Amino acid sequence: MTFKTAQKLRDALLWAGVIIAILGYSNVVMLIIGILFAFSGLMITRLFNKCPHCGKQLGTTKAGEHCRFCGKRID
Numbered sequence: 001m002t003f004k005t006a007q008k009l010r011d012a013l014l015w016a017g018v019i020i021a022i023l024g025y026s027n028v029v030m031l032i033i034g035i036l037f038a039f040s041g042l043m044i045t046r047l048f049n050k051c052p053h054c055g056k057q058l059g060t061t062k063a064g065e066h067c068r069f070c071g072k073r074i075d
């Protein structure tokens, strides 16, 4: 999975989780499902939000910027 794909998937999972949790605020099962979606988005970030060159975590770096560790461009 590329850096850009991981960011899009993370955003989609986080938003889906938030929306499901809000819509299901009175339903414990829906609330748990929403929280699981949001956490899976965070796991995607943890696993794939890495520099393709040096492998270090990028934090909030956006695609097109440079890695703060090795200085190479993130595509």
Ligand SMILES: [Zn+2]
Residues within 6 Å of the ligand: 051, 052, 053, 054, 055, 056, 067, 068, 069, 070, 071, 072
């Ligand atoms: Zn790097």
